[in-house]
Amino acid sequence: MRTGCDTVALVSDASAAQPAIAIRDVHVSRGAAGQVLRGLSLEIAAGETVALVGRSGAGKSTALKLINGLIVPDRGDVVIDGRTTRDWNPFDLRRRIGYVLQEIGLFPHMTVADNVAVVPRLLGWEPSRVEARVTEMLRLVGLAPETYARRASTELSGGQRQRVGVARALAADPPILLMDEPFGALDPVTRAELHREFRRIQSEVRKTVVIVTHDMAEAFALATRVGVLDAGTIAQIDAPRTLARSSDPRVRPLLEPLFEAGALLS
Amino acid sequence: MSLLRFLTEHRAEFFHLLLQHIVLVGASTLAAIAIGVPTGVLAARRPRLGAPIVWLANVVQTIPSLAMFGFLLPLPLVGGLGARVAIVVLILYALLPIVRTTVAGVRGVDRALVEAGTALGMTPRQLLWQVELPLALPSIVAGIRVAAVIGVGTATIAAAVGAGGLGEYIFRGLSMVEPTVILAGAVPAALLALLVDGGLLLGERALRRGSRGPRVAAMTALVVVAGTAGLTWARAGSSSDAIRIGSKNFTEQIILGEVVAQQVERTTGLRVERRLNLGGTFICDRALRSGDIDVYIEYTGTADTAVFKNPVETDPARVLARLRQDYAAAGVTLLPPLGFENTFAILVRGDDARRLGLRSIGDAAPHAPNWQAGFGYEFLQRADGYPGLKDRYGLKFAAVRAMDLSLIYRALADRQVDVIAGDATSGLIATYDLFMLQDTAHYFPPYDAVPVARSATLLRHPEVRQALESLAGRITIDDMRRLNQAVDAGRRDPAAVAGEFLTQLEQRRPTKG
Numbered sequence: 001m002r003t004g005c006d007t008v009a010l011v012s013d014a015s016a017a018q019p020a021i022a023i024r025d026v027h028v029s030r031g032a033a034g035q036v037l038r039g040l041s042l043e044i045a046a047g048e049t050v051a052l053v054g055r056s057g058a059g060k061s062t063a064l065k066l067i068n069g070l071i072v073p074d075r076g077d078v079v080i081d082g083r084t085t086r087d088w089n090p091f092d093l094r095r096r097i098g099y100v101l102q103e104i105g106l107f108p109h110m111t112v113a114d115n116v117a118v119v120p121r122l123l124g125w126e127p128s129r130v131e132a133r134v135t136e137m138l139r140l141v142g143l144a145p146e147t148y149a150r151r152a153s154t155e156l157s158g159g160q161r162q163r164v165g166v167a168r169a170l171a172a173d174p175p176i177l178l179m180d181e182p183f184g185a186l187d188p189v190t191r192a193e194l195h196r197e198f199r200r201i202q203s204e205v206r207k208t209v210v211i212v213t214h215d216m217a218e219a220f221a222l223a224t225r226v227g228v229l230d231a232g233t234i235a236q237i238d239a240p241r242t243l244a245r246s247s248d249p250r251v252r253p254l255l256e257p258l259f260e261a262g263a264l265l266s
Numbered sequence: 267m268s269l270l271r272f273l274t275e276h277r278a279e280f281f282h283l284l285l286q287h288i289v290l291v292g293a294s295t296l297a298a299i300a301i302g303v304p305t306g307v308l309a310a311r312r313p314r315l316g317a318p319i320v321w322l323a324n325v326v327q328t329i330p331s332l333a334m335f336g337f338l339l340p341l342p343l344v345g346g347l348g349a350r351v352a353i354v355v356l357i358l359y360a361l362l363p364i365v366r367t368t369v370a371g372v373r374g375v376d377r378a379l380v381e382a383g384t385a386l387g388m389t390p391r392q393l394l395w396q397v398e399l400p401l402a403l404p405s406i407v408a409g410i411r412v413a414a415v416i417g418v419g420t421a422t423i424a425a426a427v428g429a430g431g432l433g434e435y436i437f438r439g440l441s442m443v444e445p446t447v448i449l450a451g452a453v454p455a456a457l458l459a460l461l462v463d464g465g466l467l468l469g470e471r472a473l474r475r476g477s478r479g480p481r482v483a484a485m486t487a488l489v490v491v492a493g494t495a496g497l498t499w500a501r502a503g504s505s506s507d508a509i510r511i512g513s514k515n516f517t518e519q520i521i522l523g524e525v526v527a528q529q530v531e532r533t534t535g536l537r538v539e540r541r542l543n544l545g546g547t548f549i550c551d552r553a554l555r556s557g558d559i560d561v562y563i564e565y566t567g568t569a570d571t572a573v574f575k576n577p578v579e580t581d582p583a584r585v586l587a588r589l590r591q592d593y594a595a596a597g598v599t600l601l602p603p604l605g606f607e608n609t610f611a612i613l614v615r616g617d618d619a620r621r622l623g624l625r626s627i628g629d630a631a632p633h634a635p636n637w638q639a640g641f642g643y644e645f646l647q648r649a650d651g652y653p654g655l656k657d658r659y660g661l662k663f664a665a666v667r668a669m670d671l672s673l674i675y676r677a678l679a680d681r682q683v684d685v686i687a688g689d690a691t692s693g694l695i696a697t698y699d700l701f702m703l704q705d706t707a708h709y710f711p712p713y714d715a716v717p718v719a720r721s722a723t724l725l726r727h728p729e730v731r732q733a734l735e736s737l738a739g740r741i742t743i744d745d746m747r748r749l750n751q752a753v754d755a756g757r758r759d760p761a762a763v764a765g766e767f768l769t770q771l772e773q774r775r776p777t778k779g
Contacts, residue, residue, distance in 0.1 A: 068385060094387030105382040109400045118396070119386050168386075178385075 306368025367409025371402030693751025
């Protein structure tokens with residue numbers, strides 16, 4: 001499949017010298033919540049899939065919103081493609097970054113096709129190009145376009161909606177893809193199925209992906225590197241195998257559920 | 267089923283009034299949407315700005331509609347008689363529901379969806395058009411529905427300023443004390459309100475389901491109504507060549523308006539436009555001075571005290587001379603009196619008068635503490651009205667109720683009140699067996715009926731002056747009572763009654779060219 005190949009090539013050339021995403025010593029405080037991030041630093045290379053894991057309130061979602069400029073740091077820099085988010089036009093930046101939210105993110109007043117077409121239309125694509133792209137994207141996420149394109153997004157199951165969410169995020173072929181608890185509201189069987197789908201899609205499109213989740217099993221299933229956030233900073237970031245052997249007291253509790261499941265099975 | 271018969275007999279007029287009504291409501295609702303939705307969006311986005319806007323819309327809503335017409339009549343551009351001022355008033359009333367539901371609709375959009383739109387790279391404007399407004403649309407349509415239904419109701423009052431509509435029948439019926447005519451206006455208005463409500467409800471439901479058909483239908487409807495409204499507006503502004511005859515809102519005035527209109531038509535061949543049944547003295551006077559009407563019939567005492575606020579004067583000749591000067595200063599010509607006087611009549615039931623042996627207002631003073639009085643709003647306010655009367659005759663009533671002039675005779679006959687101030691020429695005096703108490707203390711000034719006309723119109727059309735002067739001294743108080751009774755009790759059409767009377771006048775003594 002031709003999807004996104006051109007962009008990937010461009011980005012990898014540039015990223016030989018610089019990471020796709022660089023978060024440098026970022027501090028953020030948000031009103032009543034107080035200090036949410038304290039000196040967060042993180043570099044993500046092009047084509048990598050990084051999962052950010054942590055308890056509620058550890059600053060995971062805030063970290064994600066830093067990347068597409070929904071939040072600007074009080075101190076420190078977030079650099080995307082060599083430019084800080086302060087210097088980017090926020091609308092241009094966001095149109096280059098795919099974003100998958102929990103299932104509520106689909107617009108209920110639009111059809112499936114219209115939801116997928118949002119960003120290409122914002123970018124002013126020709127209608128014929130938009131239509132071709134929507135068809136391509138629905139095929140990519142495993143929804144037959146002839147069946148689903150004209151449906152209202154409210155008629156879909158949770159799993160189908162999440163597939164549409166991924167199709168919408170990838171529609172304008174952005175180099176970066178952000179996913180906020182993307183599969184959190186799904187039943188375990190559908191979730192496992194979507195995990196497999198995600199790995200297949202990622203092997204085709206090779207985006208720089210950042211996933212936020214509270215589920216360590218999901219992080220291990222999807223990511224090449226997993227970062228544990230604790231009290232507004234990175235406690236540890238490593239490949240799943242390395243992280244699984246961590247002795248850090250901030251990391252261990254998140255691993256416990258995995259080990260319990262493993263112990264029961266063996 | 268006299269209602270059905272009435273509507274069949276008057277179907278051309280009925281459909282004309284119905285169309286006027288629809289155009290009034292349609293045009294005002296459209297304009298209110300054009301103003302209210304952007305205002306609501308702004309208010310939703312900027313709460314600091316929004317709170318005062320919603321407060322202001324609330325205040326406007328509390329102003330009674332007749333009072334609103336009164337405020338707006340003298341203003342330039344929006345003011346004046348006819349559809350224009352009515353549409354402005356209707357817009358003001360339609361604004362509140364539309365602004366409110368727009369604010370609620372935009373604020374009610376799921377924050378997660380707004381965040382999703384932002385995260386996808388929508389600018390605030392794109393977010394508004396692609397996410398917030400489409401999702402708020404069902405709520406906005408609900409507001410439009412409320413506004414349109416209120417509009418259908420309020421538009422009946424527009425007849426008071428000559429804007430036409432179904433209110434014509436209601437006001438006409440009230441002044442004729444004819445329930446069938448009232449119903450001919452009220453029932454279709456209520457049905458129209460239900461129809462508008464139901465139609466928009468269907469549209470709202472379809473929008474909530476997210477189908478596209480009704481959007482196309484709604485757009486078509488908007489274009490049609492806007493087009494019709496535009497035409498009406500244009501026509502309302504361009505009819506300056508006709509002679510416009512006004513009248514106040516009671517039977518005698520409507521008959522006299524017809525007499526004048528038909529006399530001008532018969533003797534001059536000029537085109538005549540009738541702006542009959544206007545709100546009252548103040549509305550007629552303002553309309554005359556602003557050029558919205560050219561002629562109406564006034565009463566000398568009313569003009570002297572109520573219009574020009576002169577101290578009360580009881581000598582007819584002196585009043586006439588003073589008025590001629592006052593009117594001339596305002597660009598209005600006072601023409602010779604028609605011949606009869608319509609003074610205030612203090613009326614009691616005939617059986618009370620006979621039982622208690624009442625002849626004069628003075629005779630009634632000892633009974634006043636046991637009586638309820640019913641007076642029109644104007645009579646309660648005027649210098650030559652109730653305040654002075656009370657002092658002159660030492661009257662102390664148990665209670666004084668403010669009532670609409672059109673209901674007052676029936677209220678007396680039905681024993682809801684015991685004494686009223688009515689018109690000496692009213693046909694209902696005989697119909698209801700009422701008795702007029704004599705003003706032995708000469709409290710009331712003279713109330714000779716006189717045509718008042720714009721001097722500019724008389725200069726341009728001297729034949730109009732001749733037509734009005736040909737009526738001088740030709741209408742006696744007996745004529746007037748007979749004409750009033752023919753309409754009030756005989757249920758006759760004022761235009762027909764006026765026409766027959768003019769024919770009689772010609773036979774009595776041929777008018778000189």
